[in-house]
Amino acid sequence: MAEISPLKTSQAPFLRKSQTKPVKQDKAPTALPTTQEPSESFELQNPPLSQKFKPQTSPQATPGPAPAVPESPPSTTAAPPSAVISNDKAGGTLTLLETPLSSTASSEKGVSLVDLFGLDDPKTNNGSEQRMAKAEATYLQRYPYKEGEKADQTRRELSERYHHPKNSTQAFNQQLNDFAASRGVQKKAPDGFHKPLAEVGLEQVKRALAPTVEALFSNRDLNNNPDKKQVVSEQVNRFLDLVGEAAPKDLTAADAFKIAQDNTVLVAYQDRAAGEVFMGDHGVRHLLGHNIRVCEELADKAVAKGAQVTAKDRLVMHQAMVMHDLGYAMDTVKNGIQKDGIAGQENGHNVLAARVLRDQTADPKHPLNKLFEKRDLEHIHACMLHHDRDAEGKAGIDLRLTSQPTEEDRRANLETMVRTADNTHAFDDKLPELLLQEPRSLKSLRMIQTAAEIGDKTLFRELQDDLKSMVEQRKDLAPDDRKALATSVGTIDEVAHKFNARRIAGRRPTYEISDSGQITVGVQESPIHRPVSALFGLPAYKQMENFVEDNASREVKLQGGKERIEGDGISVEFDLGVASKASNRFEAQIQEQVLKDRDFTRFALLDAQLSKQQKLVDNPDKIIAKRRQLLQDYRQSQTA
Incomplete structure (x- = not known):
């Protein structure tokens, strides 16, 4: 869930929307005039950025062969060089950041976005990487889904972080490799793992990964946390079990080993970064202990109501949750917070993480490409990019209980479960x-x-x-x-x-799904909530009211007792009667060491x-x- 904080000044591109009017074009002296239909135009415009670094262009996929443009006779009036990429079929135009196109023919219409992004055939893999790049560009323009000077400032700062070389995927990968080496992790698959996974066996891969988990979470000189080690071990094994169910036949044991090991290093690195800043947890407790656990619980309950949730779907959610908060661990975010305190560096962290997935899977040899199809990677990317808000900046809860889901249904369900899990991790264990x-x-x-x-x-x-x-x-x-x-x-x-x-407000939420797909989240108040709120002079239910806004997109004032708030696709039930006994170690420690x-x-x-x-x-x-x-x-x- 996004943490909103005070902001600092920076620069970002703006989105300008316009409507083109019908125009007549003379294709040749003997041709009849033709009329171009009205269309919307979206232009990404970059204001000057700070001089500390040279920003890259807008999110772009690895370039492929340019689509062929049919020759056309010269028009009577030469068109000036344009930075606009035409999208006639889709009804709009898009100007990529600092990516002008020079027209080679005076009447050339440019490169169609339909061709550039593969939008003419969304059911295929055509343009998968380009669609992910476009989604990032759109996010940069819309976040934080508000207007005004403060929102513009947020967009400018996010753009600067996105383009900062220290936050590049290459720089981040180097940080991960250095971290793994400092922990003694051997990033090499065992001998014989070049064979198919089915031939080597899942148990062999699990045993091979045990030293990695040990090095990252059971080192008495570095990071020694038995509880986290147990959670990580369980989730690594669960991930591999799902791989065993969903993997293509040509997936090797080395591929499975590398994916699971990379994920384990990612989690450990984020856990370390989370421990170095004083804000809500984004480490093992959040990524695995809550988010993945809740995604699996929601999937189980959806299946019980007749929905189809495959092993591959669960893998998509696992991968998305492991990577969705990478932005918090990026160089200028983590180090910026350590240097200046929390000052908005974390805003829009989603897009920093999503780019890592897109960049990594641009390499056809990356093992994620061997486990997931392109449409799966797009779903992972979307779940990461929109893990707390949908593409319109809303809660976006839309669970579809169908046994024969389309790709659209699948995307809706995956995003719904991911957002519900992420946005409901808001209380004591966060x-x-x-x-x-x-x-x-x-x-x-x-x-x-x-x-x-x-x-x-x-x-x-x-x-x-x-x-x-x-x-x-x-x-x-x-x-x-x-x-x-x-x-x-x-x-x-x-x-x-x-x-x-x-x-310090509530215990772990509970989840139920109705026959219609409505999700009900139940929250019980922590017994230490009101005493702690009184000590700090805080409004009694502020965090729970924020919880409702995050999950149900509604502003409420809670009165206490039992309350149910209805939202689109989700309801929240509160039991605000104060429990008298502590139910976990933290509650007991606060009662004994603070309240008494x-x-x-x-x-x-x-x-x-x-x-x-x-x-x-x-x-x-x-x-x-x-x-x-x-x-x-x-x-x-x-x-x-």
């Missing part, structure tokens, strides 16, 4: 790694909130240093894990404390009252002084 590994950091966040609101930057940095020291003293964490969490402390900014405390600390709760509740008063007065100096003293007294009580 918290940053720092909070889950060190629940006492919630106290530090509350004190940091006070320092931010009274404008004391020195105190803010001092509290950050205290939290960093707390993490560095943890002897139960592997050295590299400690380093990652300590790094994430530096990304806590003036808004991150509230943003993440707000997530009387000195801390007294400080936090009194400070929350003063915070409200501070916002209501013209001269808050006296209130700020009281808050500073209150915080100082609490900190001194902890060192006495």
Whole structure:
């Protein structure tokens, strides 16, 4: 799910839509005039970008032979060189970013988008890569699906990130290879794996991948997390089981090994990046523990209602979920957050990830091309690009319970399950790694909130240093894990404390599907939700109201108790009665280490009252002084 944050200035292309009028063209002196039908025109125009780097052109697929253009007699008036690519059959024109076409004949109409993108035969593989490129270009123009100065600024910044050489697929692949090497991963298939998968056997491939999982998640000097290792091992084996069901006969054991190993490295790299920034998790817990698990659950329930969901469909969702949040781990996103805090770097991360898939599969020898057909890759690309919003910027829930789905039905179902899974991971287990590994950091966040609101930057940095020291003293964490969490402390900014405390709201959602395909998501309130909200002075149900907007595209004000909100294709049921007992380790730790600390709760509740008063007065100096003293007294009580 997209994380919306304050933005910084950059540049991006704009989309200009126009309507052409009927025009008459003289093809030859003896020919009768012909009339060109009206059509829409879409022109991508690039304003100047920053001078820090030279942007690439718009998303483009690997060029193939240019379609033949029939010769035509010269017209009476020479046309100027054009940057417009004509699309007469589809009824529009498109100007590619910085890709002008010089007309070789004065009356040449240009290259048809029908030919360029294969739109005349969408049921075939013609133009698959071009269609993916076009989808990325469209995303760059439409995101964030709003108008106005702030939206334009968001588009400009996204364009700059997209074209930045440090975010290129080549640069990203190098980072992945360096990461794998640093963990001791041997990226080579075992001897004998050149044979067909059926001949070698799935169990052999699973055993061959075990050292990779061990190196990435069970290294006491780097990353030692038994829980994550178990989740990854289970999902690697599940992925390979699906490969065994859906793979073509010519898929080799080496192909299956490489795909599964690459995916495991991708997950580990994203998990490491997620641990280094203080924002919602985008690592193992999110990608595998929630998203893939929920996709499989929704698929099972859809099949029970008569829908066809094949092993290949499940593989499409697995692959999409493994890759959909790669944008968060891109160089200028992750490092930008570490340097400047969360400032909009993550907006539009979908398109950065989708490009990686398109670039990688442009190589015919890439093993994904051997497992998936071109239409499957397009579905994966679409699920990645639109994993949180559909192409119109809406929730886009449209589950079609048919036993004989068309490719359109298939796309609708795959995107629906992917979006539902991603957008419903919004509560406790989506918290940053720092909070889950060190629940006492919630106290530090509350004190940091006070320092931010009274404008004391020195105190803010001092509290950050205290939290960093707390993490560095943890002897139960592997050295590299400690380093990652300590790094994430530096990304806590003036808004991150509230943003993440707000997530402590609900437990894992439940899912049901009706006979008509309506999805119902059930959410039970966490027993620590309201106490934590009170300590931070937060509105009681803000995160749950955001949850409804993300999933059902509706703005609501929740009142408490049992509530059901209906949306298009999806409903959300809340049970907002407070449960009294903790159901997991995190809830128990917060209850014991935070909520039962009387000195801390007294400080936090009194400070929350003063915070409200501070916002209501013209001269808050006296209130700020009281808050500073209150915080100082609490900190001194902890060192006495």
